[in-house]
Amino acid sequence: MNGAPRTTKTFDSDSIRKAATVVWSHASAGVAVLLIIGALFLGYHWGKPPVSPETTSSASDDAGVGKPQLYTCSMHPSVRLPDPDAKCPICFMELIAVANDSGGEGSERRIVIDEAAVKRSEIETATVGRMFPTAEVRLYGLVTYDETSVARMTAYFPGRLDRLFINFVGIGVTEGDHVAEIYSPDLLSAFEELRQAVAAVGTGDGAASLAGQVARDTLAASRDKLRLFGLTEEQIQAVESGEFNGDSFTIYSPITGVVTHLGALEGDYVQTGEPIATVANLDRVWLDLEAYESQLSLLSWGQEVRFEVESYPGERFVGHITFIAPVVDKKTRTAAVRIAVANDDRKLKPGMFASAVARPRIATGGVLVSDEFAGRWVSPMHPTIVKDGPGQCDVCGMDLVTAESLGIVGDPSLVVEPIVIPRTSVLFTGVRSVVYVRVPDTERPTYEGRVVVLGPRAGEYYTVRSGLEVGEEVVTRGAFRIDSSMQIAAKPSMMLPAGGGGGVHLHEAGSKTGAAVPETFMFGIKPVYATCLDAQEALATDDLESYRLAEQDVATAVGLVEVVGLFGSNLGEWRRVAAKLRFDKPAASIGEARLRFKQMAEAVVMLERHFGHFGSDSWFLAYCPMAFDGAGAEWMQRGKQISNPYFGAAMLRCGEIRDEFPPKKLDEHADGEGPR
DSSP states (O other), X not given: OTTSOOOOXXXXXXXXXXXXXXXXXXXXXXXXXXXXXXXHHHHHHHHSOXXXXXXXXXXXXXXXXXXXXXXXXXXXXXXXXXXXXXXXXXXXXBOEEOOOOOOSTTOTTEEEOOHHHHHHHTOXXXXXXXXXXXXXXXXXXXXXXXXXXXXXXXXXSOEEEEEESOOSTTOEEOTTOEEEEEEOHHHHHHHHHHHHHHHHHHTOSOXXXXXXXXXXXXXXXXXXXXXXXXXXXXXXXXXXXXXXXXXXXXXXXXXXXXXXXXXXXXXXEEOTTOEEEEEEOTTEEEEXXXXXXXXXXXXOXXXXXXXXXXXXXXXXXXXXXXXXXXXXXXXXXEEEEEEEEEOTTOOOOTTOEEEEEEOOEEOGGGOEEOOTXXXXXXXXXXXXXXXXXXOBOTTTOOBOEEXXXXXXXXXXXXXXXXXXXXXXXXXXXXXXXXXXXXOSSOSSOEEEEEXXXXXXXXXXXXXXXXXXXXXOEEEEESHXXXXXXXXXXXXXXXXOTTOOOTTOOSOEEEOTTSOEEEHHHHHHTHHHHHHHHHHHHHHHTTOHHXXXXXXXXXXXXXXXXXXXXXXXXXXXXXXXXXXHTOOSSOOSSHHHHHHHHHHHHHXXXXXXXXXXXXXXXXXXXXXXXXXXXXXXXXXXXXXXXXXXXXXXXXXXXXXXXXEEEOOBOGGGGTTSSXXX
């Protein structure tokens, strides 16, 4: 054994390679098994269902059972995402949790506001009630002649005017005064025929004879001919008796008044039917006014109207509506309204400009409460003829009828006080009218948005046709702030009736640059237009207080415009417009208000030219060359008839329409190309 040789085991390279192959095959299998186990573990944790509501945290309890917590952007509240770690897709800001404090059951249109926030926002409410509000309708027009008291003297026969006693316009005449002397061969021939007929009757041989009857018929025909020539019975008798032997004939005035027109001069030869002069009785005049469509529902026959003229500042004249045109002018969108005014002292002169105010009382359904003509009798054809009892019309002889039968006086049993709310409680979108109502019997201040149907505006109140009940409390101050809170909460609001969410715009409108403009922005600037147009109308009526209120509304409307999705030149243009619509303090005087309005008007024109407007009405660009000492100024207005805000009643119609801006239609850009 000791001598046996010892064997030595050696490892060559082939052996080492074989051993490594065996080891790697076993190791890779183990790694694969570990990867499969890890994948199953991760899949279990990622794919397992969420915990039940009973195991959620207190934050989940606040979010509400079955409702996932959403997160929004403080700059773009329309964004709603479930991931708290996500970024705003518009501005990339951090998201914040959406508060779910919404007011309880049926709270889609409700929002809860803390007591402290209510005090900071200075939210005020008023109780809905019933009353007969008094509206104020401002009208403008001219004093004109009463056309029923105008007489035009024409030539009944051809002749030469040898004398014309009324030889200038404005001369006063009395009924029966001589007006002119006319020479007419035709008239002299008619005189001679009458004299011969008289002579033939005097020499007749008996009443029963044929010659006698012919003579009498000829005499009657000769007299009728002279009556048709305009001669009075006294003049005809003078010709028959021979007292008149001249070769010219005198024309007398048929009425008392002043000469308003001369159709011929002394020495002219006039033909039958040609005018000689026109005489108007100024003891009663008309005031012709223009009323917008929106004002017609507040006006009725017989209504009292007070007005002023520049010649007698501070003195108020009174008349009654006697005519409202049955049609509206297609260009000016106005209807003629006529006022009959007694003018015994002759202070009112045709051509004077007048500023008038009607103050009707409004009942339910817009019925005008009027009892001024109760129990009186009126001419159906000439309504200026009003008497205390039955009789005949002084003009046409028709029988008078009661004012009640003409609908001038309403049935008192049908008159009901309307539901009214302060005008400051209403938010307008151009299509809808929205108010916010304080919800009763809630622990914290809760407000609910309501869409209401309004009747006519009466001063500082609106009548309500539907949407509110007596006793409810409507927000009269701070409604814009509540509406903005509704928008942040993505709930139905003034501008977004369906509520926010998703961050997706419905359509896109086109601007002047061709860049896309969000439809939410286009709807957002509608109140800006509306309040600026209200300011223009207030200055046109010299109403400083209404202008101040409109200016406050402009500032509020500008602050609520949503600029989400507005970029580049569009955003820059809006910022330039908004800067012009901000004022530090109220205007101290009407002069300062007009100076400030010039800046406002420039902003509105910029806004219209760049973006346009949604709605149903066209707006008009007007220009007054005399504004600001001849420098001239533009403004935007609703109607086509000039209503000058820079001069008001002093020169209301001074200016011209320079351009028309029709509204953009929603269906014009449903394909995303923008409105034309």
